[in-house]
Amino acid sequence: xxxxxxxxxxxxxxxxxxxxxxxxxxxRGLAHxxxxxxxxxxxxxxxxxxxxxxxxxxxxxxxxxxxxxxLAAYGFVEDDPTRGKGRERWWxxxxxxxAFGPPTEFMNHADPEVRGAIGxxxxxxxxxxxxxxxxxxxxxxxxxxxWHRGMDVSDFKVRLTPELSLELAEKIHELVNSYRNRVPxxxxxxxxxxxxxxxxxxxxx
Numbered sequence: 711x712x713x714x715x716x717x718x719x720x721x722x723x724x725x726x727x728x729x730x731x732x733x734x735x736x737x738r739g740l741a742h743x744x745x746x747x748x749x750x751x752x753x754x755x756x757x758x759x760x761x762x763x764x765x766x767x768x769x770x771x772x773x774x775x776x777x778x779x780x781l782a783a784y785g786f787v788e789d790d791p792t793r794g795k796g797r798e799r800w801w802x803x804x805x806x807x808x809a810f811g812p813p814t815e816f817m818n819h820a821d822p823e824v825r826g827a828i829g830x831x832x833x834x835x836x837x838x839x840x841x842x843x844x845x846x847x848x849x850x851x852x853x854x855x856x857w858h859r860g861m862d863v864s865d866f867k868v869r870l871t872p873e874l875s876l877e878l879a880e881k882i883h884e885l886v887n888s889y890r891n892r893v894p895x896x897x898x899x900x901x902x903x904x905x906x907x908x909x910x911x912x913x914x915x
Contacts, residue, residue, distance in 0.1 A: 739784025
């Protein structure tokens with residue numbers, strides 16, 4: 711299942727990451743497209759107000775305020791006491807990433823609301839991935855040529871068993887994590903690189 715990890719700033723060692731393990735209860739609090747986008751925005755750009763997030767995401771401040779409160783109720787976001795004056799309320803992500811257990815835990819759940827929730831989350835994550843890739847392809851001309859050589863859009867077809875598919879995914883995660891902390895924040899010429907992983911079986915006939 712997907713893991714959404716830190717996208718900005720200095721990354722701690724993988725075993726030090728503050729990861730929220732989603733369960734059936736908290737999954738229902740996340741299963742809304744705007745809530746996923748709000749959580750991602752807070753992780754990528756840092757603490758913000760409901761109105762600031764509304765401007766960034768093209769939503770009304772009433773909608774962002776409501777869904778931020780819902781995310782807070784399920785422990786995904788929290789108040790940032792270091793910011794804000796008077797009635798201005800600032801929000802921050804409560805964790806550096808979210809992780810999901812085995813898909814069957816949700817897809818075979820007795821509660822149909824849980825089964826529907828995992829579908830909403832997975833499809834929204836896939837949509838966001840496609841949007842991010844599309845944005846890069848549409849703006850890559852604005853980046854130095856070195857980044858053109860460093861980018862990659864590939865797909866592979868390999869015959870595997872479910873066990874080997876899991877092993878491959880875990881090794882890819884380990885490889886990505888091995889690059890954390892190698893480039894200090896603020897290093898000239900560096901950028902936060904987005905890496906996406908999709909693994910799924912396909913019929914052969």
